[in-house]
Each structure stands twice: as structure tokens, then as C-alpha cells.
Amino acid sequence: MPELPEVEVTRQSFADRIQGARVLSARLGKPLRWPLGIETSQLTGCHVLGVRRRGKYLLLDLAGPGMDGALLLLHLGMSGSLSFVNSANNLPAAGTHDHFDLFTSRGVLRLNDPRRFGAVVFAAGQGSVTAQKLLGHLGMEPLDDESPDRFDLDAFCVGLKSRTAPIKQVLLAGELVVGVGNIYASESLFIAGIRPTTKANAISRPRAILLFSAIREVLARAVQAGGSTLKDFSSADGKTGYFQLQAAVYGRAGEACRRCAATVKTIRQGQRATFFCPVCQKK
DNA sequence: AAAAGCCCCTGGATGC
DNA sequence: TGCATCCAGGGGCTTT
Numbered sequence: 001m002p003e004l005p006e007v008e009v010t011r012q013s014f015a016d017r018i019q020g021a022r023v024l025s026a027r028l029g030k031p032l033r034w035p036l037g038i039e040t041s042q043l044t045g046c047h048v049l050g051v052r053r054r055g056k057y058l059l060l061d062l063a064g065p066g067m068d069g070a071l072l073l074l075h076l077g078m079s080g081s082l083s084f085v086n087s088a089n090n091l092p093a094a095g096t097h098d099h100f101d102l103f104t105s106r107g108v109l110r111l112n113d114p115r116r117f118g119a120v121v122f123a124a125g126q127g128s129v130t131a132q133k134l135l136g137h138l139g140m141e142p143l144d145d146e147s148p149d150r151f152d153l154d155a156f157c158v159g160l161k162s163r164t165a166p167i168k169q170v171l172l173a174g175e176l177v178v179g180v181g182n183i184y185a186s187e188s189l190f191i192a193g194i195r196p197t198t199k200a201n202a203i204s205r206p207r208a209i210l211l212f213s214a215i216r217e218v219l220a221r222a223v224q225a226g227g228s229t230l231k232d233f234s235s236a237d238g239k240t241g242y243f244q245l246q247a248a249v250y251g252r253a254g255e256a257c258r259r260c261a262a263t264v265k266t267i268r269q270g271q272r273a274t275f276f277c278p279v280c281q282k283k
Numbered sequence: 284a285a286a287a288g289c290c291c292c293t294g295g296a297t298g299c
Numbered sequence: 300t301g302c303a304t305c306c307a308g309g310g311g312c313t314t315t
Contacts, residue, residue, distance in 0.1 A: 002308065002309090003308060003309090006308080033291070033292095033309095033310090033311090056309075056310090075309080075310090076308095076309090077291095077292090077308095077309060077310085078292090078293095078307065078308060078309055078310095079292090079293075079294090079307085079308085097293085113292095114292080114293050114294065115291085115292045115293050115294080115307090116291080116292055116293080117291065117292065117293095117309060117310080118309090133311090134311090162285095163285080163286090164285075164286080165285075165286055165287085169286085169287090172309085172310090173286095173310090174309090174310080181308055181309070182307090182308055182309085183308060184308095250308095270286095270287070270288080271288075271289085272307090272308095272309095273306085273307085
């Protein structure tokens with residue numbers, strides 16, 4: 001599924017096209033992770049001011065009578081993807097896994113999500129209980145230097161020092177830095193030469209600095225490549241990414257490390273697969 | 284209080 | 300071909 005790069009690529013693929021649109025209606029399919037939290041009919045008539053991203057959430061800013069400051073939070077879970085078609089006339093009939101359609105004056109935004117770990121949630125405002133529950137605990141934004149939550153090196157180092165869990169899981173938790181999912185956690189630790197099992201508070205400052213840049217580098221590169229297309233990711237305009245072609249360790253267990261030719265290993269951490277090179281990642 | 288485990292759900296790949 | 304098992308890019312909640 002979508003990690004930060006896939007979510008960002010998706011955002012970029014339809015943000016301009018939906019901006020300013022008036023909502024005509026909405027349709028729900030099977031239940032997603034959480035209920036929408038509002039009647040779909042209540043959305044009719046409001047406007048979409050723009051699309052932001054916070055971690056792996058997409059935020060549609062809404063406006064209209066009684067709707068100013070409201071948000072629609074979208075999450076793609078493990079298997080979700082969005083499509084945006086310019087006209088309802090070009091919209092295929094809703095399939096089994098099409099669980100949300102937002103019909104607007106500029107086109108239709110559709111969420112397809114076979115596993116239904118994804119979500120579409122209405123929040124009355126950024127400070128609402130709903131928004132706080134989902135977004136309040138999120139860490140720093142690794143790529144967005146304009147954000148109030150921008151990635152700060154010193155805060156990152158302090159955060160690492162305060163945690164005893166393995167670094168891979170600290171990255172995945174998203175409370176220190178957001179958007180680093182299972183693929184990019186393995187990839188950035190490889191670049192920084194850090195063993196995924198190393199306790200976060202045991203990482204030296206020089207290594208932490210390497211990791212800080214590695215996270216930004218690997219995520220930025222993945223965004224440029226259009227994301228990773230492992231199973232079913234494609235952006236809202238149907239383009240697939242190709243970052244997976246350049247993965248250094250992810251999914252390469254038993255194969256030769258691209259840097260030193262040692263055999264890439266895989267272990268399990270918190271029910272997720274981790275990949276690393278035992279020679280390049282000793283710290 | 285932090286960390287580790289547990290689940291939500293479906294589909295594709297693999298093995299017998 | 301059929302059936303069982305395992306695995307998957309997330310993350311909130313419950314239990315240690």
C-alpha cells in the first residue's frame with residue numbers, strides 16, 4: 001500500500017483538478033475502517049477548497065454554509081487507491097471494491113479499497129475531536145519544509161534518545177516522523193547503515209544525522225519516481241510508479257546486496273517483514 | 284508510560 | 300481443480 005510517496009503522488013494527481021469544485025452528491029459502498037460520521041446528503045452543496053496531506057492522510061478542505069473549516073479525511077489503508085475522472089459520464093459502474101464516490105462539478109473522486117483498511121471520515125474542523133484523534137499524535141513531516149510540523153534534526157535526535165524500541169518500529173509508529181512505512185523504513189535504514197533492531201536511543205548523533213537525510217532522500221526519490229507499484233498502486237490519474245525497481249533491500253531477501261554483495265536478510269518485527277544487509281548495516 | 288501484540292479485511296501466491 | 304495456509308505497503312486499540 002501507499003506510504004507517504006504514494007499518498008503524495010496521489011494528492012498531486014488530482015488536487016488541482018478538484019480544487020474549487022462544488023459537491024453534487026456522495027455515495028458509500030461497504031463500510032470502511034470507520035463510519036463517515038455524517039449523512040452523505042449533508043455534503044451536497046459544499047465546496048472543496050483544496051487537498052492537503054498530513055502523514056498518510058489526505059485532507060480535503062471544505063467550505064459552505066455550516067461547513068467552513070470542515071475536512072474530509074481520506075486514508076488509503078493497505079490496499080486503497082483513488083481515481084478522479086473529469087466527468088460522471090466517464091465513470092465506470094461501481095465495482096465490489098469501490099466504497100466511496102464524491103460527485104462534484106469538476107469530476108468524480110472514487111476510493112477503491114479491497115481490504116477496507118482505508119477510511120473516509122468527516123471532521124467538523126482541524127481541532128475537532130475526530131481530527132485530533134486521527135491526526136493529533138502524528139510526528140514531523142519529512143518532506144514539507146513549509147509545514148508547522150516540518151522535520152527538525154534536533155527534535156529528531158531528542159526523539160530518538162527518548163525511545164528504547166528498535167529503530168525500525170520507532171520509524172513505523174509515525175509519532176516521531178510520519179510517512180515512513182514498511183518499505184521506506186527498511187530502505188532508509190540501509191542508506192544510513194543502521195541495523196533495524198538497534199534501539200533508537202543507542203543511535204549516535206552522527207548516525208542519526210545520516211538517518212535524517214536518508215529518510216528525506218528516499219522519500220523524495222520515491223515521490224519523483226511516482227511511488228512504488230508493488231501490487232496495485234496507481235495515482236488518481238492511473239499512472240503507476242516505478243520506485244520498487246530501485247529498492248536496495250526491500251523484498252530482496254536472499255539476493256546480493258547492491259553495495260557489498262552480501263546476502264540480504266529478512267526478519268520479522270512487530271508482525272511485519274524487515275529487510276537489511278548484515279554487512280552494510282552493523283551499527 | 285512506553286512497548287509489544289492483536290486485530291480489522293480481502294486476494295494472490297504457494298503447497299499439498 | 301480444490302482447499303488450507305501464509306503473506307501483504309497501516310495503524311488504532313488493548314494488553315503487558
